[in-house]
Amino acid sequence: MTNTHERLQKVIAQSGVTSRRKAEQLILDGKVKVNHKVVTTLGTKVKPDDTIEVDGVPLEKEAPVYYLLYKPRGVITSLKDDKGRKVITDLLGEVEERVFPVGRLDYDTSGILVITNDGEFANLLMHPRYQVDKEYVAKIKGIPEKAELAQLRKGVRSEQDILKAVHYRILETDKKKNHTILQLTLREGKNRHVRRMMEALGYPVLKLKREKYGLLTLDGLRPGEYRPLTPKEVKQMRQLAERNC
Structure with missing residues (x-):
């Protein structure tokens, strides 16, 4: 304090x-x-x-810690699970502090997850008004037309939400296997955002990975591995969020 x-x-x-x-x-x-x-x-x-x-x-105040985890598929973004499934804390064996994830990645989604015990830092990154970009790569079933993909920037209705991507790019199409690989950038992070958005367009997601969070990437990490954020990275992420608010 x-x-x-x-x-x-x-x-x-x-x-x-x-x-x-x-x-x-x-x-x-x-x-x-x-x-x-x-x-x-x-x-x-x-x-x-x-x-x-x-x-x-x-309450006992801990020194703030910040980690970047490469979450694999098949792991719950939670600190415990009553069904006995693997959770992210199972991957953080040497972390002694009471940490929690910044946002979520669903069970079948892999990629960047920031872990910390700093609630203010977490709030800064998660709140939509701070507009921290999150970049995903999605393999989807089917080959959408350009006009259909244009809806991603306008917004797609799913249940009570309007789901958007601020940017998208086609990385690959395979007509023989009938799939497309898209790069998508989001600023919001609603529940199952990418999956629901693509399902609403009629192109279900087959595989999903978050490759970038603000300035952070997965470079040097394999699935299940983590590393501490450098003081410079923490400062840059704060500045990025505060600049966008």
Whole structure:
């Protein structure tokens, strides 16, 4: 904590317990105490010497850590799974801090995943208004016409959402095997965004990989491997998000 009053949800997020959004929900659910009293008001400010408990556990601030994980297919973007499936923490054997993923990649999607215990950093990268680009490569069934792909930039309706890509490019078409490989750039990250968007156009995704997140790439990593972000990379990602807001 700093020497000034800070918002409670910000302090919780900075402690590494969870992201800021989830910290807000914990407060609303009555699971947070300040100086042994339950607090349910968002925006409550706390001092450095205040005692904070989350789910009955006293808050202890960890030093912030930042990792880049190459998530393989067949791994859940979660810290635990009641079905016994492999989760991302199974891949982070030497990480001792209480970390969590920045955003999600679904079970069958591989690629870049940022892992941290810094809730403010996570919120900065995830919030749509900060517009951090995420680049995917998708193998889709079928060969769409250019006019159909043009809908990606205008927006495709799926359920209650309008799903968009800010940029797309055809990397390969194979008429014999009836598939197309697309490069897609998103700024939002709604649930199963790419898969739902392409399904709505009638071209289901056969394989999906996130290859770039802002300035970060998978260079030097194999599926299942991870590395710490450099201080320069963390600074650059912050600057990228703040410049776009």
